Amino acid sequence: MKLTPGKLAGLKRVSTENGVIAAAAMDQRGSLQKSLAKEKGGEVTSAMMEEFKSLVTEVLTPHASAILLDPEWGLPASKRRSKNAGLLLAYEKTGYDKTGPGRLPDLLDHWSARRLKEAGADCVKILLYYTAYDPKNINETKHAWVERIGDECRANNIPFFLEFVGYEEGADEKGLEYAKKKPQIVTESVREFSKDRYGVDVLKVEVPVNMKFVEGTKSFAGQKAYTKKEAIDHFHKAAAAATKPFIYLSAGVSNAEFSESLELAGESGVKFNGVLCGRATWKDGIPVYAKQGAAAFRKWLETEGVKNIENVNQKLKAATPWFPIYGVEPVLVNA
Secondary structure (H helix, E strand, O other), X not given: OOOOHHHHHHHHHOOOOOXXXXXXXXXXXXXXXXXXXXXXXXOOOHHHHHHHHHHHHHHHHHHOOEEEEOOOOOHHHHOOOOOOOEEEEEOEOOOOOOOOOXXXXXXXXXXXXXXXXXXXXXXXXXXXXXXXXXXXXXHHHHHHHHHHHHXXXXXXXXXXXXXXXXXXXXXXXXXXXXXXXXXXXXXXXXXXXXXXXXXXXXXXXXXXXXXXXXXXXXXXXXXXXXXXXXXXXXXXXXXXXXXXXXXXXXXXXXXXXXXXXXXXXXXXXXOOOEEEEOHHHHHHHHHHHHHHOHHXXXXXXXXXXXXXXXXXXXXXXXXXXXXXXXXXXXXXXXX
């Protein structure tokens, strides 16, 4: 597969020089506002959201290949990122349509792929709640939606990152029963959106197992959905369904749990191409910012936050470059 020169340049800007994506995520909006308000016991202003995102960006991007931000509160932060870090901008509204079934997505009203690019984005990112097991009419709506965004990114020559998060209506998605279904849901989503018709350049995927239910791991919480060998098998199946580069998302789990899931990915030998890691790096700093303010939060980020991102970076030694997938020759240093 070949990328256009514009898409290739954008993808290189969010990767390490070796072609691994070691990106931080700070595009949380509704969920972040709620968490801050809960800790603060009061209203969270736009200025606070911008400040929180700017601090995370400033302190963590020297340790990342890129940062994912939103154009609503993240643009001031994007100017504070380290020179080595590329920029991904989110194009979807926070949350999903709660008026009917299917968790249907929506795009930001005043933005387009062209406008995100003009605002400095190297890549465009979309989040979609998806399961292959939804009724056909719901999934056809989602498929057409992703196709439109793929075409828009092609027309503007900007890489398209698609993040999909599995779910099941009415299920406890953190529970044992859903954990048993999760590998299949992740694998089928990977298979679907690897198709060329969608124009996706990088798949942002969930770890295909819930680590809390993997027997024999540090994260194991007592109830078994899979043995470690079965978990490794699920990593293989999901990876085998991908024909595009894919990176793992942290999905709000703790730093220790995300690090262990990357260890398991490494152990299984799957060729993942990096991470886009958000809350596993900075979420424990939310009460610090809410209760003690910006200076204390900065201090927390400089110690704990950096330690968290370095933890994840350590595990990225198991990641493989995306270069061969798109026929790119690695840059030979000192050649």
